[in-house]
């Protein structure tokens with residue numbers, strides 16, 4: 001069953017940038033893109049790096065360690081050295097609060 005977890009205030013999600021939150025004991029990265037909020041795991045699938053320390057360009061987050069890029073909408077790995085997609089989570093905004101489904 002899907003559990004909606006309160007993550008952060010909507011106005012705390014930076015536009016065109018990424019922030020890490022802890023939700024349900026997991027580290028999640030939240031991205032503000034063109035007025036939407038997207039959520040993925042924060043830890044890169046390639047190594048020990050946090051995507052919240054990476055660079056967001058449009059819908060692409062670039063890992064700070066080896067510059068692998070993921071699409072934050074579906075978690076697709078877009079280039080080498082990435083081999084594995086990253087987990088994404090549904091996001092819901094209610095009363096100015098961001099919830100993620102874990």
Ligand code: FES
Nearest residue numbers: 044047063066068
């Ligand atoms: Fe992210 Fe290598 S740790 S690309």
